[in-house]
Each structure stands twice: as C-alpha cells, then as structure tokens.
Amino acid sequence: MLLADDERIILEGISKVVDWESLNTELVDTAKNGLEAYEKIVQHQPHIVISDIKMPGLDGLSLVKKVHEEFPSIQFILLSGFSEFDYARTAMQYGVKNYLLKPCNELKISEALNEVITEIKCTEDQKCFIDHLKKDLDKAKPYIKAQLLTELLSSNKDLAYYQKLIDVEIxxxxxxxxxxxxxxxxxxxxxxxxxxxxxxxxxxxxxxxxxxxxxxxxxxxxxxxxxxxxxxxxxxxxxxxxxxxxxxxxxxxxxxxxxxxxxxxxxxxxxxxxxxxxxxxxxxxxxxxRGEPDRQNGFVFDEQQMSMLIKSGNVIDVSREISGFFEKLMDLRLGIPMTKSYCIQLFLAIVQTGNSERMQIYLDGISSIMQVDTVQQMHEYIKQAAVEITQDYFESYKSKQSTVIGRVISIMNEHLGNPELSLKLVAGKMLYMNADYLGKLFKLETGERFSSYLTKLRIEKAIEHIQGTEDVKIVTLAELIGFGDNPQYFSQVFKKYTGYTPTEYRRVP
The missing domain is CATH 3.30.70.270 (Reverse transcriptase/Diguanylate cyclase domain)
Known part of the structure; x- marks a missing residue:
C-alpha cells in the first residue's frame, strides 16, 4: 500500500486508523503531493495506491494516468469531495473503479481495500494459473511437436495451420x-x-x-x-x-x-x-x-517349354527356367495384381503337367499364392511344386529304364553263347529300339557299356564252368560262352579279366 494526500490530518488519520495488518496489507510509504507520490510509486511499485484527487504539483487524476502508462497493474482508490466526484469518473478509462467520498471512515476504507485486494488476488490467481499452463506447455512442446507432425501425415492441413493452432514453431x-x-x-x-x-x-x-x-x-x-x-x-x-x-x-x-x-x-x-x-x-x-523397363511389350513366357522341361525329369533345368521367369518379372515391376496373375498362369501350366490326383491338391493351393507377401515367397512356392512334379517324371523314367535294362540283361544271359550277340542285335531285332538310345540308357543304368558288361558276363560264366567241371576243354568253353571258334582270343580276354589263362586259373588253389 501507498497513501498520498496533501492534507496532513487525512494522511496521518488514515495511516493510523486503518488496521493494515488485519487486511493482510503493508503500508510501505506515504506522500504529501502528486510528484512525491509518483517518485515513491516508482521506488516501491505497490499493489494499491490510495490518492487524493486534488493535490499540488500533480493531481490525482494525472498521477493515475502517468502510473497507468508505466505500471498498468497498480490499482488506485481515489479520495474526492462531492463536487469532484463527477470529475473523478474520468479515471475509469485507466481502470479506476473505487472512489471514496470525504470524509470517510475506517469501515469504508476497509471495504474498498477488500474489494481491490480480492480483485488483485483473483488476477494473480489467474496469472499463476496461466503461467503454470504455459510452463506445462513448454514442457509438452516436444510432444506437441511430434503430435503436430503426426497429424500432418494424415491431414490435408498445411504446416502454418498447425503452427498457429498450437503455437509451436517448426x-x-x-x-x-x-x-x-x-x-x-x-x-x-x-x-x-x-x-x-x-x-x-x-x-x-x-x-x-x-x-x-x-x-x-x-x-x-x-x-x-x-x-x-x-x-x-x-x-x-x-x-x-x-x-x-x-x-x-x-x-x-x-x-x-x-x-x-x-x-x-x-x-x-x-x-x-x-x-x-x-x-x-x-x-x-x-x-x-530403377531401370524404368519397357512395359509396352508386356511379359511373355513359353508354357510349352516349361511343360517339356518338367516332363524331361531334369530338376536343374526346371529350376533354372523358373528363376529366369522371376528375374524378368522382378525387372518389369508390373504391379502386384499383374505380377500375381502371371505367377498363377505359370503355376497352372506347371501343375497341369502332373498327374490328375496331385493336380487337384496343387490347385487347392492357389489361394496360398495370392496371399503371399513377397515375390520371393511366391518363387519358392511355385518352384517347390515344379520340382516335385519333375521328380515324379524322373522316378517314372528311372523305373521304366530299369525294366528295359533288366530285359536287356536277361537277353544277354539267354543268348550268351551266341557269338553274334551285340547291342545292335538286341536293340533292333529283339527290343525294337534305337541302338544309340539303348546304349546310353544301358550305360546310365549300369555304369558300363554294353560290350564291357557282356564280356564280364561271359568271363564270369567261364569261371563257373572251370570251377564246376574238372575236365573242360578251352575250345569247348570258348564256343559255349560266345567266343565261337576262337579259343586263343578267349584266353587273352580271360587273362586280362582274371590275371590268369583258363589253364592257369584251373590250378589256382
């Protein structure tokens, strides 16, 4: 509190009569005129000033105006005579709301002070609340900033809109x-x-x-x-x-x-x-x-070629063909729906090559292809089906080959004594097959050429006769196992195979 009045009696009277402590206030100073009051206001910057409206040097109204410009938060209670009351109302433009008519007693002063104090406390409470919010806002600004940017990701509003709305600078x-x-x-x-x-x-x-x-x-x-x-x-x-x-x-x-x-x-x-x-x-x-490949020509692959490779039973060639298919598809980047469409086309071409029983199982898996997340997963799924079907063809060929070669070996044993027995004879006259193809098939199945295998059979048959018959002539044995009338050639072949001539072998313990 600061009190200003040019009448000493009023100045001292108000100073002593009012119980400042009971009002939770402190009278920091008094002033005898307007100029002195201004100096002490600048010095103390009190919350409330009680001032006479008529003072020498600087009247109360001028004091209010000057202080309001520099310290707008300072509240004034003006003392005025009845004739000055209308004049005092002009102070309202500077926020003055309280006037006391002279003479005034302690009760009137206390009531006016309580009213002003209540208003100041309310203002301070509001200020504290706002300051607290601002501090919280400052603490929250990093999170607000993140939220702002997050909203920007899914909103059509621009950055300026959010910065103005939330008052966060980015x-x-x-x-x-x-x-x-x-x-x-x-x-x-x-x-x-x-x-x-x-x-x-x-x-x-x-x-x-x-x-x-x-x-x-x-x-x-x-x-x-x-x-x-x-x-x-x-x-x-x-x-x-x-x-x-x-x-x-x-x-x-x-x-x-x-x-x-x-x-x-x-x-x-x-x-x-x-x-x-x-x-x-x-x-x-x-x-x-990357690459921007030419998509105008679309994507073409040879279904017939894929079918032939699978039926050949060659797993390596089939795997290589499928890898090439996916490499081309990856380069084109035709879009996910179109890519999946081509993969389904490839898958159908593959499974239709297999047997009908297994085909239905694969066809039931088409939905699985549509649900995969990556081309790599689709590649592995289709490749697995192709390899399984190709392996089936390989096993089937292998079984057929074994049957054919088994028949060839049986013919060799039955006609072992025929000196004219040969791959060409067996293929052309007995099995009605291409001799070159049968020769390759025989080598693939047994690991030996037809002629080498036949020689081995004849020598092993000769050994059986030598071991089972005490007195067998070399001439007879040569003719019996298909060497005809050439016992000398038979002896040479026998020695090359066993390390002994037929005669020496007979004496081996």
Missing amino acids: SDQQVKLILFQLESEFSYEHIHAIKNIGSEIFGTPMLNTNIGEYALFLVETDGGAEKLQQQVKQIRDRFSQFYKIDTTVAISGGDYVRNVRNLYLEALECLKHRFYLGEGSIITKADIT
Whole structure:
C-alpha cells in the first residue's frame, strides 16, 4: 500500500486508523503531493495506491494516468469531495473503479481495500494459473511437436495451420521420412524398442512416433544418404540382436517439412515394393524407379517349354527356367495384381503337367499364392511344386529304364553263347529300339557299356564252368560262352579279366 494526500490530518488519520495488518496489507510509504507520490510509486511499485484527487504539483487524476502508462497493474482508490466526484469518473478509462467520498471512515476504507485486494488476488490467481499452463506447455512442446507432425501425415492441413493452432514453431528444413515395418508378430514393446534405438542412433529426430504397425522417424538430410543408410542398418541390426525379429525399412526422398505428408505417402509406396525386394530390405525411392523397363511389350513366357522341361525329369533345368521367369518379372515391376496373375498362369501350366490326383491338391493351393507377401515367397512356392512334379517324371523314367535294362540283361544271359550277340542285335531285332538310345540308357543304368558288361558276363560264366567241371576243354568253353571258334582270343580276354589263362586259373588253389 501507498497513501498520498496533501492534507496532513487525512494522511496521518488514515495511516493510523486503518488496521493494515488485519487486511493482510503493508503500508510501505506515504506522500504529501502528486510528484512525491509518483517518485515513491516508482521506488516501491505497490499493489494499491490510495490518492487524493486534488493535490499540488500533480493531481490525482494525472498521477493515475502517468502510473497507468508505466505500471498498468497498480490499482488506485481515489479520495474526492462531492463536487469532484463527477470529475473523478474520468479515471475509469485507466481502470479506476473505487472512489471514496470525504470524509470517510475506517469501515469504508476497509471495504474498498477488500474489494481491490480480492480483485488483485483473483488476477494473480489467474496469472499463476496461466503461467503454470504455459510452463506445462513448454514442457509438452516436444510432444506437441511430434503430435503436430503426426497429424500432418494424415491431414490435408498445411504446416502454418498447425503452427498457429498450437503455437509451436517448426523450421521448414529439408527432411526424409524413415518407416520401419516389423516382419512377424509383435507387441507395442517392439515398436517402443525401435523408437528408442532409432532416437539414440539418429540423435534427435524431428519426429519419432508410430502409426499402427509402423515406427516413423523424420530426420534432417544434412548427413547425406550414405550416413542415413548406415544408421538405418545399425537400428535394424541392434533390434534384431535383441528381439530376433527382422524389419523392412522404407526411406522417402528429401523434401521440406511442410510436405511431410507427401514424404509419408512416398515411404508407403516404397514399402509396397517389399513384394519385389523381399522382407528385410531397405527400400528407397531409387529402388522403385530403377531401370524404368519397357512395359509396352508386356511379359511373355513359353508354357510349352516349361511343360517339356518338367516332363524331361531334369530338376536343374526346371529350376533354372523358373528363376529366369522371376528375374524378368522382378525387372518389369508390373504391379502386384499383374505380377500375381502371371505367377498363377505359370503355376497352372506347371501343375497341369502332373498327374490328375496331385493336380487337384496343387490347385487347392492357389489361394496360398495370392496371399503371399513377397515375390520371393511366391518363387519358392511355385518352384517347390515344379520340382516335385519333375521328380515324379524322373522316378517314372528311372523305373521304366530299369525294366528295359533288366530285359536287356536277361537277353544277354539267354543268348550268351551266341557269338553274334551285340547291342545292335538286341536293340533292333529283339527290343525294337534305337541302338544309340539303348546304349546310353544301358550305360546310365549300369555304369558300363554294353560290350564291357557282356564280356564280364561271359568271363564270369567261364569261371563257373572251370570251377564246376574238372575236365573242360578251352575250345569247348570258348564256343559255349560266345567266343565261337576262337579259343586263343578267349584266353587273352580271360587273362586280362582274371590275371590268369583258363589253364592257369584251373590250378589256382
């Protein structure tokens, strides 16, 4: 409190009569005129000034005006005579609401003071409340900033709208958006872990949030693309080390913060190419525009060629053909629906080559192909079916080959004594097959040429006769096993095979 009046009796009277302490106030000083009052107001800056409206040097109204301009929060109670009361009302423009007519007693003064004190306390409470909110707002600004940017991702409003609405300033520098997708079942703990690891490695990203199953980071581009790639790999590797879960990452191109929604849509578009590049990839805008292949000619593959390869039973050739099919499809990037359509076409061409019983099982699996997440998974699924069907053909051929070669060996044993017995004779006269084909088949099945196998059979038959018959002539034995009338040649072959002549072999213990 400060009291100003040019009448000493009133000044001293009010000073002594009013119980300042009971009003929870302190009278800090008094002044005998307006000029002195102004000086002491500047010195003490009291909450309330009780001032006479008529004072020498500087009247009360002028004092109110001057103080209001410099210290607008100081409240005034004006003392005036009845004739001055209308004049005093002009002080209302400076916020003066309390007037006391002279003479006034302690009760009137106390009532006026209580009214002003209540108003001051109310104002201070409001100020404290607002200050507290502002402090809380300052603390919350990083979170508000993140929320602002998160809303920008899914809203058509511009950056200026949100900055004005929330009163948060965001510099409009160049940034990139990094989006992480977890490749297995996950909980919020995993998203939270990605965000923490990312914040540590990126430093202080402009935005660190999650939208559904995605963890997002908005980072400045001043570090360069190579550094950003290294940071992303660090985040993926550390997260995988802790949780054994792989992640696919999409990195947008660079743009200003005000275009963050476009960056988000671009990152989502990058993520779609996970279908082509596979789970666990780091996908950038360059990856989805790479090559720009000619799509005008569409995509053509030879179903008949695939069918012939499968029926040949050659698993290696079939696997190579399917890999080539998917390499072409990956380069074209025809779009997910069209890519799946071509894969279904290939799958049908493959399964129709197999037997009808197994075909229905494969046809039931078409829905599984449509639901796979990546081209690599589709590749493996189709390749597995093709290999199984090709293997069936191989086993079938192998069984048929074994039957044919078994028949050839039986013929060789039956006609062992015929000196004219040969591959050409067996193939052309007995089995009605191509001799070259039968020879290859025989070598594939037995590991030996027909002639070598026949010689082995004849020598083994000769050994049986030598061991089972005490007195058998070499001439007779040669004729018996198909060497005709050439016992000398028989002896040479026998020695080459056993290390002994027929005569020497007979004496071997």
